[in-house]
Amino acid sequence: MSHLEIPGISAKWVIGFFGLFHISVAAMAIGMAFIVAVLEIYAYRNKIRRYDLFAKRTQLFHVCIYNIGTINAIGLVFALSGLYPQFWSQIFVHFFWPLIIEEFLFFLLATTLTFHYFFWEHLWGHKKLHITLGVLLIPLFFLQMYIINGLGGFMLTPGFKEGEVSLFKGILGYDFKAMYNPSFLMLQLHRALANISYAGFCLAGWCGIRLYLTDDAKKRDYYEDCGRIAYYIAFAFFLSIPIIGYFYSHVMMKEASQAFWDLMLGRGDILVLGIDTWWLKHFLVAAMLGSSLVYFHRIDKTNVPFSLPKVMVWSIALFYLMFYMAMGMVMTWLFFWLMFIAAIISALISLFLLHSNKNSARALFILLGVISFLTVMLGGYAREASRPRFVDRVSAYDNIYVPEERSPYLMVPVKPGDIPIVKQETTKEAQLIHDRCVDCHTLDVIRDYKDDDWDEVIKTMINYGTELTEDEAKLITEYLKAGKPF
Amino acid sequence: MNHENTDGKSTDTDKTDVLINTTVSDYDTEGLAIKEEGLREGKIFPGLDADYPLRDPSEDPRWAVRTVKIWMWITIFCIVGILVLMILGIWYD
Numbered sequence: 001m002s003h004l005e006i007p008g009i010s011a012k013w014v015i016g017f018f019g020l021f022h023i024s025v026a027a028m029a030i031g032m033a034f035i036v037a038v039l040e041i042y043a044y045r046n047k048i049r050r051y052d053l054f055a056k057r058t059q060l061f062h063v064c065i066y067n068i069g070t071i072n073a074i075g076l077v078f079a080l081s082g083l084y085p086q087f088w089s090q091i092f093v094h095f096f097w098p099l100i101i102e103e104f105l106f107f108l109l110a111t112t113l114t115f116h117y118f119f120w121e122h123l124w125g126h127k128k129l130h131i132t133l134g135v136l137l138i139p140l141f142f143l144q145m146y147i148i149n150g151l152g153g154f155m156l157t158p159g160f161k162e163g164e165v166s167l168f169k170g171i172l173g174y175d176f177k178a179m180y181n182p183s184f185l186m187l188q189l190h191r192a193l194a195n196i197s198y199a200g201f202c203l204a205g206w207c208g209i210r211l212y213l214t215d216d217a218k219k220r221d222y223y224e225d226c227g228r229i230a231y232y233i234a235f236a237f238f239l240s241i242p243i244i245g246y247f248y249s250h251v252m253m254k255e256a257s258q259a260f261w262d263l264m265l266g267r268g269d270i271l272v273l274g275i276d277t278w279w280l281k282h283f284l285v286a287a288m289l290g291s292s293l294v295y296f297h298r299i300d301k302t303n304v305p306f307s308l309p310k311v312m313v314w315s316i317a318l319f320y321l322m323f324y325m326a327m328g329m330v331m332t333w334l335f336f337w338l339m340f341i342a343a344i345i346s347a348l349i350s351l352f353l354l355h356s357n358k359n360s361a362r363a364l365f366i367l368l369g370v371i372s373f374l375t376v377m378l379g380g381y382a383r384e385a386s387r388p389r390f391v392d393r394v395s396a397y398d399n400i401y402v403p404e405e406r407s408p409y410l411m412v413p414v415k416p417g418d419i420p421i422v423k424q425e426t427t428k429e430a431q432l433i434h435d436r437c438v439d440c441h442t443l444d445v446i447r448d449y450k451d452d453d454w455d456e457v458i459k460t461m462i463n464y465g466t467e468l469t470e471d472e473a474k475l476i477t478e479y480l481k482a483g484k485p486f
Numbered sequence: 487m488n489h490e491n492t493d494g495k496s497t498d499t500d501k502t503d504v505l506i507n508t509t510v511s512d513y514d515t516e517g518l519a520i521k522e523e524g525l526r527e528g529k530i531f532p533g534l535d536a537d538y539p540l541r542d543p544s545e546d547p548r549w550a551v552r553t554v555k556i557w558m559w560i561t562i563f564c565i566v567g568i569l570v571l572m573i574l575g576i577w578y579d
Contacts, residue, residue: 047538101568112561115554122550125543133554136561143568174575 004082011083016381018076023380024373025069027191030145031199032062033113033137035233040131042229054226058203059117059134066113070106091151096173098147105144112137142192149187150179156387157183157255182255186248193237193244198376200234201288203227204361205369211362220360227365228299232306234372235292239316242285242323258441259386264331269385277385281378282335283342284371286324290343291350291371293317295364298354388442429479430486436466436476443486454480 006014036055043051080088092099116134123130158181207227211220252260262268266276293316296308308316321340328336353363426434437446449457454477462468468476479486543551 043538047540049538052538101571104564105568108561108564111557115557119550119554122547123554124539124541125546126551126554127540129551129554129558133558133561136558136565139565140561143565176575 006083011079014079014083015076016384018072018079019384020377020380021072022069022076023376025065025072027195027376028199028202029062029066029069030141031195031197032058032065032203033134033141034196035199035203035230036062037131037135037138038233039229040134044127044131050222050225051229054222054229056117056120059113059120061206063113063117066110070110091154093173094175094178095151095154098150098174098179102144102147105140105147109137109140109144112140145191145195146188149191150181150184153181153184153187154178156187156259156383157181157251183248183251186244186251189244190241190248193241194376194379197234197238197241198372200230200232200237201368201372203230203369204234204365205372208362208365208369211360211365223362224360225304227361228304229306231292231295231361231365231368232308234368235296238288238292242320246327256387257439258388258445261441262386263382270382272381277378278382279338281375281382282339284375284378286339286342287346288368288371288375289320290345290347291364291368294347294350294354295361298351298359299361388444426486427479427484429475429484432472432476433479433486436468436472437461439466440464446480446486452481 005011009017036059039051039055039058043049043055077088112133116130116137119130119133158178204227207223207230210223211227214220214223249260249263252263262270263278266279270276270278293313297310297313299307320343324336324339327339328334350364350367353367354361357363433443433446437443451457458466458468458473458477458480462473
């Protein structure tokens with residue numbers, strides 16, 4: 001069967017573009033909803049007008065990007081439907097009911113957000129009502145992210161092993177096991193915190209730009225102040241992300257080994273133009289840590305609200321030093337040293353930027369905004385690029401998604417019992433390969449291997465920890481050498 | 487109501503305060519013109535030093551309050567409904 005193709009760009013990169021664009025906007029929108037609510041409540045409780053103003057202007061920005069983001073999401077849906085029809089229709093059948101709720105949430109969000117922004121000035125006599133409306137955006141956004149992360153997690157860790165298709169017996173269009181897959185929780189936590197942090201850094205970056213554009217002392221004070229609050233919120237949420245990331249990668253090691261090793265070793269699409277996107281992302285994370293510690297260490301002098309006491313700054317520094325040392329122990333010391341150097345360099349750069357701007361954080365705000373944007377882009381990219389591709393436009397995580405087994409759902413109403421279980425004639429050797437070789441990567445890795453030195457490969461795999469007796473190793477080696485199917 | 491000054495430095499900005507704290511109706515062209523002039527001259531950057539402009543609930547347009555109240559309850563109801571569905575989904579998958 002032939003497929004649609006986009007000249008020059010290729011289907012893969014079209015999806016990549018829409019996906020990245022979507023991440024950049026959607027993540028910011030979710031974070032902004034949270035930050036606006038915090039600012040509005042804080043302003044109300046302390047009766048400080050400027051924070052309310054900042055909340056309102058943030059919400060205006062949010063309204064704009066929300067619209068852009070949803071339209072982009074529709075673009076993604078269009079592109080996927082045309083370019084990856086089988087994958088897309090399968091995932092829509094598989095997750096039909098969660099996606100219907102997702103769509104309904106889009107409707108609730110668009111309306112609530114619009115009301116919240118455009119009724120701002122009308123409700124000064126009912127401020128609590130207005131705040132409540134804004135706060136409602138948080139559970140709405142959270143639910144939306146919660147559902148879509150079920151799909152996102154599923155594409156990385158489907159929740160069942162190769163060949164073990166989950167023929168759900170309950171409600172058609174909702175598969176509990178696939179939705180609450182192994183990486184679901186980690187993806188959820190990681191994204192929830194990262195969204196807020198990312199939005200905060202971007203807001204601070206926006207304040208930084210405004211600081212460059214105004215000479216008015218009052219306005220500068222205002223942007224310095226608001227930028228600091230945004231930064232503070234961003235940093236607070238940023239802090240736990242690396243820890244969650246560690247547990248996330250642990251889950252991946254067990255449940256999505258190929259993706260895990262692709263990330264660790266920088267294989268496949270993780271490398272873009274020779275640059276390892278995952279390691280680069282980690283440099284940037286360490287750099288954000290270094291810059292932020294310098295910033296909060298500096299502003300403590302002026303004793304302003306939303307600053308961290310020095311002892312806290314040093315404690316965080318110490319904690320992360322230990323964290324990265326632990327990472328060095330479990331991964332490679334190279335990781336520790338490179339991250340350490342990245343943090344130190346960025347701390348020095350930040351010191352210089354603060355100093356050369358007479359302690360105004362404008363340059364630092366912009367720098368952090370840019371870095372956090374890049375971090376989100378690189379992280380989002382690496383995550384999707386690491387997992388096995390949907391080969392030949394048919395969703396195939398090797399055989400997890402067996403199209404033959406799924407297709408009846410797409411055409412006629414069937415009871416699960418009516419679905420024929422595809423029985424393949426397997427040899428003993430093929431069975432052995434299916435049993436022993438999928439713990440760390442998919443079978444595609446073996447099928448795609450072009451060389452002939454199977455003795456070497458099997459030896460290496462045994463060194464990596466594959467459980468094989470000598471006889472079994474011999475059997476498999478001969479079988480693979482003969483080029484027989486499995 | 488509630489025009490107490492939190493930072494206590496607004497005696498010379500009284501006029502500005504009035505401008506900021508008054509919600510100018512979209513149909514009040516004269517008011518809008520004054521406000522716009524203030525903005526253009528850079529005299530006011532709404533809210534920098536201004537009071538937190540709470541006002542009496544009766545001053546809010548009733549249609550706005552009603553719309554938002556109704557919508558808020560619809561949204562809350564929908565959120566609860568979705569949560570119930572998701573919890574039921576634990577057993578009925």
